[in-house]
Amino acid sequence: MMNSSENTNTIFQKGExxxxxYFTGTVWFNNLVPADEVLNTQIGNVIFxxxxxxxxxxxxxxxxxxxxxxxxxxxxxGKPVQILHAGDVVKISxxxxxxxxxxxxxxxxxxxxxxxxxxxxxxxxxxxTDEEYLEGSA
Numbered sequence: 001m002m003n004s005s006e007n008t009n010t011i012f013q014k015g016e017x018x019x020x021x022y023f024t025g026t027v028w029f030n031n032l033v034p035a036d037e038v039l040n041t042q043i044g045n046v047i048f049x050x051x052x053x054x055x056x057x058x059x060x061x062x063x064x065x066x067x068x069x070x071x072x073x074x075x076x077x078g079k080p081v082q083i084l085h086a087g088d089v090v091k092i093s094x095x096x097x098x099x100x101x102x103x104x105x106x107x108x109x110x111x112x113x114x115x116x117x118x119x120x121x122x123x124x125x126x127x128x129t130d131e132e133y134l135e136g137s138a
Contacts, residue, residue: 011045011068012030012032012045013030014028014030014047015028015029015030015031015044015045015047016028016029016030017029018046018054021124022054022055022057022124023052023053023054023055024051024052024053024054024055024101024127024128024133025048025049025050025051025052025053025101025102026048026049026052027046027047027048027049027052027053027054027101028046028047029044029045029046029047030044030045030046031043031044032044032045032111035114035117035121037118040061040115040116040117040118041113041114041115041116041117042112042113042114042117042121043111043112043113043114044111044112044114045068045109045110045111045112046109046110046111046112047107047108047109048070048072048100048101048102048107048108048109049102049107050102050103050104050105050106050107051101051102051103051104051133052101052102053073053099053100053101053102053128053133054099054100054101054128055099055124055125055126055127055128056077056097056098056099056124056125056126056127056128057097057098057099057122057123057124057125058094058095058096058097058098058122058123058125059092059094059095059096059114059120059121059122059123060094060095060116060119060120060121060123061094061114061115061116061117061118061119061120061121062091062092062093062094062114062115062116063092063112063113063114063115064089064090064091064092064112064113064115065084065089065090065092065100065110065111065112065113066088066089066110066111066113067084067085067086067087067088067089067090067108067109067110068086068109068110068111069086069107069108069109070085070086070102070103070106070107070108070109071083071084071085071102071103071105071106071108072084072085072100072101072102072103072106072108072110073099073100073101073102073103073108073133073136074090074098074099074100075098075099075100075132075136076092076096076097076098077096077097077098080135081135081136083103083136084100084108084110094116094119097125099128101128101133103136103137104134104137
């Protein structure tokens with residue numbers, strides 16, 4: 001039996017640890033489809049260990065998140081946190097300030113589809129504070 005900190009998504013390899021410069025906690029990234037000039041799309045499988053999340057950021061070309069395992073959080077600046085479960089899909093318009101990650105008690109895995117990469121992939125902003133993060137678990 002797997003506990004809540006184990007990854008239940010066995011389709012893709014775990015990948016590389018995401019850089020601590022843009023993530024709080026332990027996050028793994030597997031770049032499934034690198035950005036190129038033909039498809040202008042990048043697709044990655046991202047695994048957040050419990051409590052892990054990325055910093056506030058934007059995507060100049062927009063992004064689609066497809067939740068595949070666990071319980072996660074997604075929040076746009078100025079809006080309430082959304083709870084995500086396997087099967088949920090979030091469409092993020094270009095340049096929307098947001099963050100996403102795992103809930104405090106569950107690993108969370110999603111596929112991130114970054115579209116229109118000719119416009120840029122990501123612009124990192126400030127760290128999500130513990131207070132901002134914990135609003136989602138209240």
